[in-house]
Amino acid sequence: MNPSAEDIVRTAARWIDRGIRVDTSAFAQDLGISRSTLFRRVGNREDLLGDALYYLSERTLTAAVRTWEREEGDVVRNAAGELRCLAIMRDYRSALAASAGFRRFLDDEPVLAIRLLTDPDGRVQPRVIAAHVDLLRRDVDDGGFVPAVSLDSLCYAIVRLGEAFLYSDVLASRTPDLDAASTLLGALVEGRVPSRTP
Numbered sequence: 124m125n126p127s128a129e130d131i132v133r134t135a136a137r138w139i140d141r142g143i144r145v146d147t148s149a150f151a152q153d154l155g156i157s158r159s160t161l162f163r164r165v166g167n168r169e170d171l172l173g174d175a176l177y178y179l180s181e182r183t184l185t186a187a188v189r190t191w192e193r194e195e196g197d198v199v200r201n202a203a204g205e206l207r208c209l210a211i212m213r214d215y216r217s218a219l220a221a222s223a224g225f226r227r228f229l230d231d232e233p234v235l236a237i238r239l240l241t242d243p244d245g246r247v248q249p250r251v252i253a254a255h256v257d258l259l260r261r262d263v264d265d266g267g268f269v270p271a272v273s274l275d276s277l278c279y280a281i282v283r284l285g286e287a288f289l290y291s292d293v294l295a296s297r298t299p300d301l302d303a304a305s306t307l308l309g310a311l312v313e314g315r316v317p318s319r320t321p
Contacts, residue, residue, distance in 0.1 A: 124155040128164045135165075135175035136182075142227040145172060173239045173246030179225065180251055184258070187214035199267035208262045209312060212255070212281070213305045216289055220299055233293045241286055248286075252278050259312070268313060281308055 126134070134154065138145050147168050151161040165171045191211050195201050201210060219225055229236045240247050255278040262268060270277050288304035291297040
């Protein structure tokens with residue numbers, strides 16, 4: 124077996140998704156390669172985990188986009204008036220929050236997980252922001268909304284706010300409130316907060 128860098132990242136993502144700690148010695152042995160070969164192909168453990176976490180993120184976002192397309196087609200708003208990008212982002216955050224393997228990684232290695240997930244120069248956050256820019260650009264192009272700031276700035280704020288809620292149990296000992304995150308992100312994107320029924 125001679126796995127490529129992509130094969131190695133996908134396998135690491137599967138380990139995380141299954142709740143298995145990615146120990147480089149056991150991981151390399153499972154792949155049938157040495158630790159030095161593992162390092163040459165994907166870098167150190169943090170590099171590998173960062174790429175694997177982004178792979179999971181990308182896969183999750185793609186699944187959320189497909190769900191919208193299957194249920195709503197090409198419309199920019201659903202029958203309830205929800206903007207496509209907001210619905211997709213809500214489903215994306217919900218799927219990440221529900222992933223037992225991802226939550227286990229956050230619980231078992233919280234300092235490392237937060238550093239990898241939120242580093243502005245790392246392997247995850249910049250690519251997640253870029254994916255959100257692409258997602259929102261589609262809605263802007265289709266006439267769904269006009270952003271008040273650049274898409275880069277808006278998506279930076281969206282991702283950072285989403286992180287604050289998604290990882291709030293690790294960051295601030297608060298229970299993640301994804302409904303509040305969706306409301307605030309909707310206000311950020313559309314410039315209005317929906318009224319609440321008392």
